[in-house]
Amino acid sequence: MRAVHFGAGNIGRGFIGLILSRAGYEVCFSDVNDRLVELLQEKKAYTVRLANEAQETFHVTNVTAINGKNPEDVAEAVAGADLVTTAVGVNILQHIAAGIAKGLEKRVARGAAPLHIIACENAIGGSTQLKAHVYSHLSEDMKEKVKASVAFPDAAVDRIVPIQHNEDPLEVQVEPFYEWVVDESQMLEGFHRIEGIHYVEALEPYIERKLFTVNTGHCAAAYLGHVRGFATIQQAMADGNVAEQVRHVMEETGALLVRKYGFDAAEHGTYIQKIIQRFMNPYLIDEVARVGRSPIRKLSSNDRLVRPALQAYERGIPVVYLPKAMAAAFLFDDKADEEALQIQEDVHQLGIDRTITKYTSIDANHPLHAEIKNHFERLTIQP
Ligand SMILES: NC(=O)C1=CN([C@@H]2O[C@H](COP(=O)(O)OP(=O)(O)OC[C@H]3O[C@@H](n4cnc5c(N)ncnc54)[C@H](O)[C@@H]3O)[C@@H](O)[C@H]2O)C=CC1
Numbered sequence: 001m002r003a004v005h006f007g008a009g010n011i012g013r014g015f016i017g018l019i020l021s022r023a024g025y026e027v028c029f030s031d032v033n034d035r036l037v038e039l040l041q042e043k044k045a046y047t048v049r050l051a052n053e054a055q056e057t058f059h060v061t062n063v064t065a066i067n068g069k070n071p072e073d074v075a076e077a078v079a080g081a082d083l084v085t086t087a088v089g090v091n092i093l094q095h096i097a098a099g100i101a102k103g104l105e106k107r108v109a110r111g112a113a114p115l116h117i118i119a120c121e122n123a124i125g126g127s128t129q130l131k132a133h134v135y136s137h138l139s140e141d142m143k144e145k146v147k148a149s150v151a152f153p154d155a156a157v158d159r160i161v162p163i164q165h166n167e168d169p170l171e172v173q174v175e176p177f178y179e180w181v182v183d184e185s186q187m188l189e190g191f192h193r194i195e196g197i198h199y200v201e202a203l204e205p206y207i208e209r210k211l212f213t214v215n216t217g218h219c220a221a222a223y224l225g226h227v228r229g230f231a232t233i234q235q236a237m238a239d240g241n242v243a244e245q246v247r248h249v250m251e252e253t254g255a256l257l258v259r260k261y262g263f264d265a266a267e268h269g270t271y272i273q274k275i276i277q278r279f280m281n282p283y284l285i286d287e288v289a290r291v292g293r294s295p296i297r298k299l300s301s302n303d304r305l306v307r308p309a310l311q312a313y314e315r316g317i318p319v320v321y322l323p324k325a326m327a328a329a330f331l332f333d334d335k336a337d338e339e340a341l342q343i344q345e346d347v348h349q350l351g352i353d354r355t356i357t358k359y360t361s362i363d364a365n366h367p368l369h370a371e372i373k374n375h376f377e378r379l380t381i382q383p
């Protein structure tokens with residue numbers, strides 16, 4: 001069995017590649033980082049190390065790579081794959097779509113077996129988004145043919161993998177916890193079950209629980225931590241004030257999730273507590289810059305901050321700390337992050353009122369808009 005995985009980065013090697021290799025797949029990574037591709041082609045293996053006291057390691061073998069900048073190679077790899085997965089970043093999906101579409105055309109011409117394409121990104125409906133990008137490259141006739149044999153099941157992936165600073169450039173240090181949940185209702189009949197994947201009939205509760213707890217809480221720690229001058233999540237969470245606010249943020253999203261999906265409140269409280277422990281993992285050094293990266297994406301209306309805040313507000317659930325985390329996102333001025341720089345420029349050019357609306361799509365008359373603005377002004381004076 002051969003899996004083609006787009007993105008040989010932290011999640012690609014440290015999570016998806018590891019699971020697929022252990023499940024018996026030969027994993028072919030497609031990446032645009034020349035050095036990474038060459039190393040994977042040469043070594044055909046790499047190490048994953050767990051961030052815990054034992055520092056347990058896994059030797060991942062039977063891997064190779066192709067250069068994603070070569071469209072013919074990408075199409076050929078997709079044409080010959082038994083499974084396609086991605087972890088490139090949701091904004092990059094549009095750039096890999098043409099190669100996948102070409103590969104699907106080849107499969108149709110060859111009468112190849114059915115295929116699942118699973119996007120493992122931090123987003124709601126990641127595979128569905130990828131499908132739309134891929135379909136935009138297909139003719140109407142080809143879309144019908146592809147529809148019959150190719151499925152794009154949505155997924156939720158959870159494992160904290162920080163930026164790596166290892167001597168061995170292929171080694172990846174990951175937290176011990178992982179969860180990969182796939183929407184079974186979107187799979188083709190008779191699909192092959194992969195050990196390590198949790199298949200569920202309805203994904204929405206899982207993806208919202210993960211995105212609105214792990215990702216919302218994590219980016220709140222990054223933005224509130226950055227405002228206070230911390231460089232890592234571990235440092236930020238060691239500050240009692242930041243840690244308390246992060247907990248309140250997750251309690252707000254928790255109240256929404258419990259109301260919306262009927263989760264048991266006590267169990268959800270335990271889930272939050274475990275996530276706080278994961279954020280504080282002393283064996284990881286996770287940079288605020290990574291966890292807060294791409295604030296335009298994170299402040300967008302369908303993502304981890306605005307979506308739960310609006311849903312909670314609509315249900316009459318009080319939200320105070322979520323708008324504060326959003327306000328801190330408008331102060332995230334990481335010089336290496338293009339999206340952060342764009343927001344800073346807008347704050348200066350347009351003013352905070354218009355900038356809030358521009359990025360969150362929250363209208364100036366909405367009470368949450370005023371909340372964000374008030375917090376922004378207070379944070380500017382007293383971080
Ligand atoms: N790092 C983490 O803890 C987690 C990340 N995620 C999600 O996984 C995705 C990847 O994140 P990371 O692995 O952290 O990022 P990363 O930056 O380590 O890896 C992304 C990889 O994609 C490659 N890439 C970029 N453009 C490409 C293209 N056109 N074709 C092929 N490869 C391309 C990059 O060269 C890089 O190696 C993101 O959507 C992220 O939100 C999800 C859960 C956890």
Ligand SMILES: O=P(O)(O)OC[C@H]1O[C@](O)(CO)[C@@H](O)[C@@H]1O
Binds near residue numbers: 158159214215291
């Ligand atoms: O990858 P993104 O969406 O930029 O956000 C970083 C997020 O990824 C994770 O590492 C895993 O979901 C979180 O810890 C963090 O919130």
